[in-house]
Amino acid sequence: MDSNKYLSSLEYFLNKMQSSDDTFTAEVQDAIKDLCEILRIGAVKTMFQSNHYGPHVDPSTIYYFYKHELFSEENSIEFRYATLTDNTAVYVIFPLKGQSEWTEEEKHRIKSICDMLFIFNGRTRMIELSRRLAFYDPEFKVYNLKFFHRFLASLIKDGSIYEYYTLNFNLKQLNMINSRIGRNNCTKVMIRYIELINSKLTEKEALCRLGGDNFAAVIKAEHFPDISELLLGTTVDTSDICEESVRMSASAGLYKISEQPRTALTSGEIMDRTHIAMQKAKLSAKAQIVEFDQELFEMQKRASAINSAFDDALAKEEFLVVYQPKVSLMNYTISGAEALCRWIHDNQVVSPGLFIPILEQSNDICKLDFYMLRKVCSDLRRWIDNDIPPVRISVNLSRMHLKNPMLVSQICSIVDEFSIPHDLIELELTETINPVEFKELQKAINGLRKNGFATSVDDFGTGYSSLNLIKEIPWNVLKLDKSLLPACGSENVWQDRILFKYIVAMAKEMGLECVAEGVETMEQLQLLSENNCEMAQGFFFDKPMNVKDFEDKLRDRVYTI
Numbered sequence: 354m355d356s357n358k359y360l361s362s363l364e365y366f367l368n369k370m371q372s373s374d375d376t377f378t379a380e381v382q383d384a385i386k387d388l389c390e391i392l393r394i395g396a397v398k399t400m401f402q403s404n405h406y407g408p409h410v411d412p413s414t415i416y417y418f419y420k421h422e423l424f425s426e427e428n429s430i431e432f433r434y435a436t437l438t439d440n441t442a443v444y445v446i447f448p449l450k451g452q453s454e455w456t457e458e459e460k461h462r463i464k465s466i467c468d469m470l471f472i473f474n475g476r477t478r479m480i481e482l483s484r485r486l487a488f489y490d491p492e493f494k495v496y497n498l499k500f501f502h503r504f505l506a507s508l509i510k511d512g513s514i515y516e517y518y519t520l521n522f523n524l525k526q527l528n529m530i531n532s533r534i535g536r537n538n539c540t541k542v543m544i545r546y547i548e549l550i551n552s553k554l555t556e557k558e559a560l561c562r563l564g565g566d567n568f569a570a571v572i573k574a575e576h577f578p579d580i581s582e583l584l585l586g587t588t589v590d591t592s593d594i595c596e597e598s599v600r601m602s603a604s605a606g607l608y609k610i611s612e613q614p615r616t617a618l619t620s621g622e623i624m625d626r627t628h629i630a631m632q633k634a635k636l637s638a639k640a641q642i643v644e645f646d647q648e649l650f651e652m653q654k655r656a657s658a659i660n661s662a663f664d665d666a667l668a669k670e671e672f673l674v675v676y677q678p679k680v681s682l683m684n685y686t687i688s689g690a691e692a693l694c695r696w697i698h699d700n701q702v703v704s705p706g707l708f709i710p711i712l713e714q715s716n717d718i719c720k721l722d723f724y725m726l727r728k729v730c731s732d733l734r735r736w737i738d739n740d741i742p743p744v745r746i747s748v749n750l751s752r753m754h755l756k757n758p759m760l761v762s763q764i765c766s767i768v769d770e771f772s773i774p775h776d777l778i779e780l781e782l783t784e785t786i787n788p789v790e791f792k793e794l795q796k797a798i799n800g801l802r803k804n805g806f807a808t809s810v811d812d813f814g815t816g817y818s819s820l821n822l823i824k825e826i827p828w829n830v831l832k833l834d835k836s837l838l839p840a841c842g843s844e845n846v847w848q849d850r851i852l853f854k855y856i857v858a859m860a861k862e863m864g865l866e867c868v869a870e871g872v873e874t875m876e877q878l879q880l881l882s883e884n885n886c887e888m889a890q891g892f893f894f895d896k897p898m899n900v901k902d903f904e905d906k907l908r909d910r911v912y913t914i
């Protein structure tokens with residue numbers, strides 16, 4: 354045996370092993386070939402044997418580093434190593450057919466090669482394991498955000514990103530599924546749903562868990578129909594998990610990179626845009642998958658400007674209360690008013706339609722509602738102290754408050770701070786269809802009623818208008834949305850009139866006061882009187898007005914029509 358040739362081949366082999374992440378690459382195989390020829394080796398086979406289940410060999414681990422067509426099954430030598438996972442790694446070295454027996458020196462060298470293979474194999478497994486730990490979500494067995502960014506970056510680098518769509522999705526109705534089948538089962542069903550989506554992806558696509566029930570995917574444009582079908586809703590096979598069948602679906606943001614102009618994009622920008630679309634989808638009652646577009650981008654910019662200005666604006670008291678009277682149709686006097694918010698920002702009045710939906714995406718809306726309640730209480734205190742006879746004032750409460758278990762006691766403490774009789778305060782909340790929220794709403798309204806506050810269902814008729822909502826929750830007032838008022842010129846005016854008549858009759862029979870919102874015309878007013886709707890709020894009487902004008906109204910309470 355030529356020692357020099359052996360040493361240079363060994364060096365070459367070690368170099369290739371060292372520069373490779375994996376022991377099984379073509380380069381390594383090529384490098385081992387020279388060594389095998391020098392040492393008259395016919396084949397090098399490796400496999401892992403389980404120590405737990407006796408001499409069981411996992412067939413997936415059988416691998417030939419080198420295999421000459423003339424290798425002999427006889428006179429092979431075997432080296433065994435204990436692995437860190439308590440298994441045994443076995444290396445079997447077969448001679449070439451018809452060769453004379455290996456010398457002791459050759460055997461020694463062959464063993465050294467096996468030692469090295471074992472060490473490098475171990476290194477490969479460690480690299481794989483550390484990748485798994487760094488880039489995988491162990492619970493859902495999909496990639497994590499870190500990997501996702503890397504994957505996107507690699508697609509950007511090789512220019513193939515323009516063949517892709519990205520998705521950011523959030524699983525829907527998990528609260529409801531949790532309460533139906535329990536948390537553990539719900540997690541199992543989520544994992545199965547994600548597995549189903551993941552199984553549709555190819556190696557050139559990726560799905561990752563961002564955390565909780567938020568996921569992101571980068572998929573080839575042509576695969577979108579398959580994936581969207583699952584996102585829109587599919588029944589997951591739960592036969593081995595629970596008795597109920599479970600339908601899973603998601604709200605998703607979609608960014609069609611393949612349809613964008615080819616400008617430079619970073620993975621962060623792609624993720625942000627997809628996320629913006631997902632937030633829109635989550636809030637949307639209609640679209641379950643929302644596509645990112647420029648308009649959405651501008652909206653998001655405005656939203657982030659509002660969010661960042663909010664705390665400062667609250668501290669500077671830039672928010673004003675305006676009051677819109679509610680008029681009793683028995684005697685045309687003020688019988689209450691709604692407190693509505695206006696933001697005076699940079700010398701301009703910002704209407705609530707522009708900032709309330711944005712503040713509702715975080716807890717900021719709760720801060721604003723409490724601020725409004727405090728301002729209303731302070732106004733009521735002043736009226737009482739100055740002998741201006743007060744009326745009941747209603748304050749809007751966002752549904753975001755329902756998550757707050759201290760809601761009722763916090764409202765009590767604000768109102769009591771100003772020593773305002775509780776029956777002068779009414780709290781307006783909108784409807785919900787979510788059963789968990791329904792329970793929370795029921796609890797909040799019960800608590801408010803017990804403490805002597807009045808409560809009203811706001812905008813009844815715009816949402817789900819569920820009869821359960823008014824049957825099972827002890828409201829005082831039903832506020833009929835302006836869309837329920839029959840508009841003159843409408844094609845279905847007589848059907849609208851019937852609907853209006855029976856909703857009012859039903860509400861009254863259930864002991865609720867009825868307030869019609871958005872009353873603008875004499876004709877509408879007559880309709881309210883005909884149907885015994887006792888109160889009206891709308892531009893026909895007054896637009897929302899500043900506190901000074903409202904105080905004048907409180908002094909001179911009667912409207913002449």
Ligand code: C2E
Pocket residue numbers: 677692693694704705706709718721722725749750751781811812835870871872873890891892893897
């Ligand atoms: P809302 O609680 O249903 O308030 C009634 C809205 O209808 C007010 O709009 C009012 O100006 C408008 N309106 C009253 N009469 C008429 C009418 O005859 N015709 C028409 N076309 N509109 C009329 P505004 O003040 O712009 O408030 C919009 C919404 O913003 C409110 O609807 C409420 O949901 C929300 N909002 C306002 N202030 C607050 C607040 O302090 N907290 C919370 N959480 N939401 C608020």
Ligand code: MG
Pocket residue numbers: 691749781811
């Ligand atoms: Mg309201």
Ligand code: MG
Pocket residue numbers: 811812832834870
């Ligand atoms: Mg309303």
